[in-house]
Amino acid sequence: MTQETISREVVVGIEQGLHARPADLLAREARKWQSRIELVADRQRADGKSILELLTLAAEAGTRLVVEATGPDAREAVDAIGGLFDRNFSELNSHT
Amino acid sequence: MLKLQGIAVSPGVTIGEALVLDSEGFRIPRRFVERSAVDTELERLKNAVAETAVEIERNRDAVRAELGEQYAAIFQAHLAMLHDDRLQEELTSAVRDKNWWPEYAVSRTLRRYAKVFQSLDNHISQRAHDIYDIEKSLLRNLLGQRRETLAAISQPVIVLAHNLTPSETANLDRRFVKGFVTELGGPGSHTAIVAEGLEIPAVVGLGPFLADVSGGEPVILDGHQGVVILQPDEETIARYRLEVEAARTVAAKLDTLRDVPAETLDGVRIQLTGNIEFPSEAEQCLSRGCDGIGLYRTEFLYLTSKREPTEEDHFAAYSAVVTAMQGKPVVIRTLDLGADKMLTERTPEEERNPCLGLRSIRLSLRQLPMFRTQLRAILRASALGDVRVLFPLVSTLVELRQARLVLADVMEDLAEHGIAFNPKMPVGMMVETPAAVMMLDAFIKEVDFVSIGTNDLIQYTLAVDRGNKEVADLYNACDPAVLRLLSRSLDVAREAGVPANVCGQMSGSVMYTQLLLGLGLRQLSVPASAIPEVKQACRSVSVAECREIAERSLQMDSAREVKAFLRDQMRRRLSETVV
Numbered sequence: 001m002t003q004e005t006i007s008r009e010v011v012v013g014i015e016q017g018l019h020a021r022p023a024d025l026l027a028r029e030a031r032k033w034q035s036r037i038e039l040v041a042d043r044q045r046a047d048g049k050s051i052l053e054l055l056t057l058a059a060e061a062g063t064r065l066v067v068e069a070t071g072p073d074a075r076e077a078v079d080a081i082g083g084l085f086d087r088n089f090s091e092l093n094s095h096t
Numbered sequence: 097m098l099k100l101q102g103i104a105v106s107p108g109v110t111i112g113e114a115l116v117l118d119s120e121g122f123r124i125p126r127r128f129v130e131r132s133a134v135d136t137e138l139e140r141l142k143n144a145v146a147e148t149a150v151e152i153e154r155n156r157d158a159v160r161a162e163l164g165e166q167y168a169a170i171f172q173a174h175l176a177m178l179h180d181d182r183l184q185e186e187l188t189s190a191v192r193d194k195n196w197w198p199e200y201a202v203s204r205t206l207r208r209y210a211k212v213f214q215s216l217d218n219h220i221s222q223r224a225h226d227i228y229d230i231e232k233s234l235l236r237n238l239l240g241q242r243r244e245t246l247a248a249i250s251q252p253v254i255v256l257a258h259n260l261t262p263s264e265t266a267n268l269d270r271r272f273v274k275g276f277v278t279e280l281g282g283p284g285s286h287t288a289i290v291a292e293g294l295e296i297p298a299v300v301g302l303g304p305f306l307a308d309v310s311g312g313e314p315v316i317l318d319g320h321q322g323v324v325i326l327q328p329d330e331e332t333i334a335r336y337r338l339e340v341e342a343a344r345t346v347a348a349k350l351d352t353l354r355d356v357p358a359e360t361l362d363g364v365r366i367q368l369t370g371n372i373e374f375p376s377e378a379e380q381c382l383s384r385g386c387d388g389i390g391l392y393r394t395e396f397l398y399l400t401s402k403r404e405p406t407e408e409d410h411f412a413a414y415s416a417v418v419t420a421m422q423g424k425p426v427v428i429r430t431l432d433l434g435a436d437k438m439l440t441e442r443t444p445e446e447e448r449n450p451c452l453g454l455r456s457i458r459l460s461l462r463q464l465p466m467f468r469t470q471l472r473a474i475l476r477a478s479a480l481g482d483v484r485v486l487f488p489l490v491s492t493l494v495e496l497r498q499a500r501l502v503l504a505d506v507m508e509d510l511a512e513h514g515i516a517f518n519p520k521m522p523v524g525m526m527v528e529t530p531a532a533v534m535m536l537d538a539f540i541k542e543v544d545f546v547s548i549g550t551n552d553l554i555q556y557t558l559a560v561d562r563g564n565k566e567v568a569d570l571y572n573a574c575d576p577a578v579l580r581l582l583s584r585s586l587d588v589a590r591e592a593g594v595p596a597n598v599c600g601q602m603s604g605s606v607m608y609t610q611l612l613l614g615l616g617l618r619q620l621s622v623p624a625s626a627i628p629e630v631k632q633a634c635r636s637v638s639v640a641e642c643r644e645i646a647e648r649s650l651q652m653d654s655a656r657e658v659k660a661f662l663r664d665q666m667r668r669r670l671s672e673t674v675v
Contacts, residue, residue, distance in 0.1 A: 019223075020170065020173035020177075020223060020226070021169050021170070021172070021173055023173070023176075024172060024173045024176040027176060027180075028176070047182060049181060050180050050181060050182040050183075051173065051176045051177055051180055052177055052180045052182060052183055052209055053182060055213065055223055056209075056212050056213070056216070058216040092169075
């Protein structure tokens, strides 16, 4: 079993920042993976699977974050989470 | 240790256990569970989480059906927060490893998150409300029927709350409350008045702090300085203990003033009466040697229950006070509330400016059956002793005449039914608007006495809401405009030979005693707790000196100058005896 750490940078594109709904979506996505997933801001790390911790990042629009995953499915996890940011959490608007 | 500064509204120092109230009046004590009960308690926690989840889902579905998916999403986020693995681990470990009572674990843990959110300076700080919502819901489910409310306190506590509503304070078991601390409020807020009436220290307007404290923790409340200390260290507690002791000694000294009159050094007798809110306070005033009750606020009758008080409710309260006072005067003020504050009233439409809206005598004249009920009870009580009636917030002659007309009508009614009352019961009005002062020469011909309510007079004169932190510093009894209105009112009353008194915070503070006596005031109505101090102040000054002080104050053109001058005069003359 590999314990590889994969990371990539993302930018918060959502106008209101990483607020409750995108944080929820992110945590749900993160929980699909076995790897430990963290989001790293300037001075702070948050457990990607915990909405409460993600919110404490208070990441506003334009904030640069690093998605970091460690574990057997690290690469897929980072791709999936990175994808959320790339699509600007468009899933959130799908039912309106 | 965390030291917070608020607004001091009721003096005294106390050290006690915190009772934290949220907006629904829950109290969460720091309590531990027996090791053997840990499994049962964990099960209870699990059930509460499950029930809370069901509640949130129900809300989500209801909102989704009504407003659509986007609005429902916030409840989805609540669910995610509730089910957050970290949160659940923390809660479980608090109960299992630290043996915390689940209620306490919930309150502590969620408040910690709320505090983190509050400290963020962007819109996420509003997520704190979501956390409080979840906390509330969890607590409701945990406590279930065993929910402990304010009415069920059984040991001494200091009540810490966001804001205390009049009905909450009225329902308190007062034997156990040693002090109040609130995030909102200002001088003259309901909490301030009740605390003063109960003679317990209170600090209000502290701003958000409830996230920093949990029930059961020691708290120091300094009602003189407006300071609240959370999680105090041993040294601080010891220092304050000494202060509590010293205060007891001073109180014992002031106690000796009970049987001496409030008389100045040059032999002028001052009528010193008490302000009360609850009938039980009459006894406190008497035991401190007062000359009567100068202001009996009757609002509590309207605030303690959801139904309108009956004539018998009124009469029971009034007759208790009148009987206790044994022939000394009792001034009963009719309802002085805004429609917005009353549980029984439905305001026809939202009032944008309740202070300038339908309240006090205006409301009474609009709700005649309610007004007549109160007047009947006051008249019936007048057969038992020296009762006088006082109409609040009169701003036009028409209002005064209308009120007197209703009173005459009720008298006629009682006479017809052979019910005893005093047909010569004195009728007075509050002078608390600039309009009343400007027209006082006309009013004075139609009343038997006037009572100057400085709290409202200052507020209406200076156009300042004393509950509004942004402008509260403009609220100043020393403002030259206020002094001129006071001076004018007292002159008009004296010339007409009509007794005048001053109630409100100004009369209860010894800083103003010399000024007020100098302006010609001979009747002061003060909170029971202030009677000994004010009496001592009256006994330490001469009217001749007071006149000079008043004259000089009236020539000053800024509140700051007046305040500094009065403070200096007070220190000079009263230092050995009072302070």
